Amino acid sequence: GQNIDQPTEMTATEGAIVQINCTYQTSGFNGLFWYQQHAGEAPTFLSYNVLDGLEEKGRFSSFLSRSKGYSYLLLKELQMKDSASYLCAAVFDRGSTLGRLYFGRGTQLTVWP
Amino acid sequence: DSGVTQTPKHLITATGQRVTLRCSPRSGDLSVYWYQQSLDQGLQFLIHYYNGEERAKGNILERFSAQQFPDLHSELNLSSLELGDSALYFCASSAEDRGLTGELFFGEGSRLTVL
Numbered sequence: 001g002q003n004i005d006q007p008t009e010m011t012a013t014e015g016a017i018v019q020i021n022c023t024y025q026t027s028g029f030n031g032l033f034w035y036q037q038h039a040g041e042a043p044t045f046l047s048y049n050v051l052d053g054l055e056e057k058g059r060f061s062s063f064l065s066r067s068k069g070y071s072y073l074l075l076k077e078l079q080m081k082d083s084a085s086y087l088c089a090a091v092f093d094r095g096s097t098l099g100r101l102y103f104g105r106g107t108q109l110t111v112w113p
Numbered sequence: 114d115s116g117v118t119q120t121p122k123h124l125i126t127a128t129g130q131r132v133t134l135r136c137s138p139r140s141g142d143l144s145v146y147w148y149q150q151s152l153d154q155g156l157q158f159l160i161h162y163y164n165g166e167e168r169a170k171g172n173i174l175e176r177f178s179a180q181q182f183p184d185l186h187s188e189l190n191l192s193s194l195e196l197g198d199s200a201l202y203f204c205a206s207s208a209e210d211r212g213l214t215g216e217l218f219f220g221e222g223s224r225l226t227v228l
Contacts, residue, residue: 033216040224042115042203043156045216087156100169101146101217105155 002028004104006088011110017076020107022088026069031091034062034073037106038084046073046086075109083111116140119204119220127228131192134223138185138206144168145187146207146217147179151200162187191225199227 003025012018024032031050035043049055049064049071061074073086085106092102116139126132138145147159149172158171162181173179176194181187191198201224205217 040201040222042117042219042221044115044219048216089156100158100161100171102158103148103156 002090002092002102004088004090004102006086006104006107008105009108009110011112012078013112014078014080016078017074018078018109020073020075020086020088020109022071022073022104024069024071024088024090024104026066028092029066029069029090032062032064032071033089033091033101034060034071035087035089035103036084037087043087078111080111080113083109085109115218115220117204117206117218117220119202119223121223122221123224123226125226125228126194128194128196130194130227131190132194132225134189134191134202134204134225136187136189136204136206136220138187138204139218142206142208142218143185144207144209145181145185146205147173147187147189148203148205149200150203150222151197156203159189194225194227196227199225201225 006022034046037043047062054063059076064071085108087106088104089101118137120135143164145162148156150156159173160179161169165181179189201222203222205219
């Protein structure tokens with residue numbers, strides 16, 4: 001829903017940097033989340049952006065451009081354990097009873113040794 | 114451990130049957146969300162309850178229903194099950210009502226297989 005698009009798959013090698021992009025429709029937008037999900041497990045929160053700019057949290061950073069309807073998740077110094085699906089999720093219509101979180105289909109990242 | 118508890122973890126049943134999935138939110142969280150995740154789809158929002166009241170509905174089929182009880186646990190009822198209902202069903206909780214400014218805490222999910 002809400003045209004949240006992200007690549008289906010990406011691969012990278014240990015120690016490298018990878019950027020996972022996400023685009024969404026801007027109408028009614030009010031916040032962007034990134035979640036990590038290992039196969040068969042629950043999604044876990046990585047980051048939240050509501051204002052334009054870069055949020056850095058250790059090896060992971062997330063960027064948002066509200067006017068462009070664009071976000072990316074940057075993963076540095078990749079480790080094997082980073083192999084997982086990365087879910088982009090956006091909040092629409094926040095502040096009303098319709099506020100809800102829509103998820104993209106996820107980007108399956110495989111990290112090779 | 115997110116603090117959100119879902120039961121059962123796995124469930125295998127036949128077409129036409131009815132099942133109930135249960136969720137206990139994190140202590141203090143008043144909002145419960147249900148999501149469905151199948152192989153060919155992302156996480157699909159089903160329904161949101163806040164303090165016992167339905168707040169928002171997503172792509173929830175009429176064969177599905179949910180409720181949140183006074184002790185804040187929630188149940189998702191799936192009836193007249195079809196093969197396509199096989200999926201992981203996640204419950205998530207948050208402290209917030211109208212919108213989200215922080216993370217959702219997800220349970221481990223209930224994997225439903227309909228044969």
